[in-house]
Amino acid sequence: MRNGGDNRGRLLLISLIVTSLFLITLDLRGVRVIDGLRSGSQTAISPFQSAGAKVFRPVGNFFSDVTHLGRTRGEIEKLKAENEKLRQNLINRRNADSELSQLKSVLDLAGTAKYKVVSAKVISLGSTSSFTQTISIDAGTDDGVQENMTVITGLGLVGVVKKSYPNSALVQLASDSAFQVGARVAGSQQIGILSGQGTSKGVLQLLDNQTTLKVGDVILARGSQNNRPFVPGVPIGEVTSVDNAAGAVTQTADVKLYVNFSALSVVAVVVGSPKTDPRDALVPKGPVPIPVPTVTVYATPSGSPKP
Amino acid sequence: MFARRFLTSFPIFVIVYLIQESIVSQFRIFGGGFSLFLIFALLWSALGTPELGALTGFGAGLLMDLSQTTSGPMGQWTLIMILAGFVISYLGYGDDNFRENPISLVVIVAVAVPITRLAYLIIGLMFGGDLGSTFQIFISLLASALWTVAVVPLLMPFVTRIHSTLFEEKSRG
Known part of the structure; x- marks a missing residue:
């Protein structure tokens, strides 16, 4: 071609180029034959590719691993660190969600009773130096938290502030065995004293024997003079069993405390109480019964049997 | 004669295509391999x-277009390969010293491979394809040139032998 370049060669070249341009045009216009050609060729090649992958992929992977040895290790370390960070973020997120939920419920409770509260995060659980059941919170005198103030969560009574520092406070939990609170039974208004037992249960001792307690009765805080240490109406727990011993002067009952003391993260300190007693306004709503459909069957008497 | 030669060499191209x-x-080789x-x-x-x-180039381009990994339209590789095949053979045609010198062949193929790929990229761009990272393209083209320099000497004895055997015998026949 260099030596003259015959017409036949040129014609061949031009016709090949035109053919390729024709193919491009067909493909860009979306002609299905072209797609069919590609998928058909892939169908024909795929068994070879599968066989090749089975035989040569391990070899390829080996060489790839060898060449990427340092990088792979670095990549693993990087991914591990990233994974750890994401896991930490997830934990923080769950923690924040839980705190938000607790804060919302405590504010709901405080709002219903019109308590003025200061919310606080639990910064430590329990005491390492004694057997008392306490928590430390991150609000103190700087936030208006004083000794003998009621501490609540969305579920009910947590305890009472025993010590108050500028930025923190020590709260005695209602589960502490030295804890005592004036209580009343929602509805009947019977009064008594509830004592902590060191567990999630307390013991209620009624002051008289006029009425009888029953399982499921809700116990509320009776309230103290000038609302210190306890504001009235805070839910404490629910009667789980009643001791009706013959000859007993007063009735006693086991009360399951509402608050889960091992899962406290956000609490509220009641720094201002309402002018009026909320009475039974804070009694938790019981479960709504699900209606069970009934089926009525009508029986039609048959005729008298024939002998 | 062209058609006959083309048909004769076609099975060899299919075998190499299957190997590829x-x-x-x-x-997975450095720089995208070869x-x-x-x-x-x-x-x-x-x-x-x-x-x-x-x-x-036409036959090879058609096979390359049929590959599932090809992103461009059918015929794009065909067009590029017709031109690449024509140009690379035109450069050495009639110069036996050039063709018989293995180094010349290595160099010309090593230069042609990245240029062909670059031409494919540019035409793909004209058809609305994505360019991607310029640095990555540069590395890939450079790597393909280097890999070609490494592979051509290994491939050349087989290719020249098959080529000469096939075409000399056919010419004699």
């Missing part, structure tokens, strides 16, 4: 006449 698609593609089929097609073209080079 089923074996070479299994290896295309054995492209190197083979350009080397084969470099050994023939310009007409045969264009025809070889």
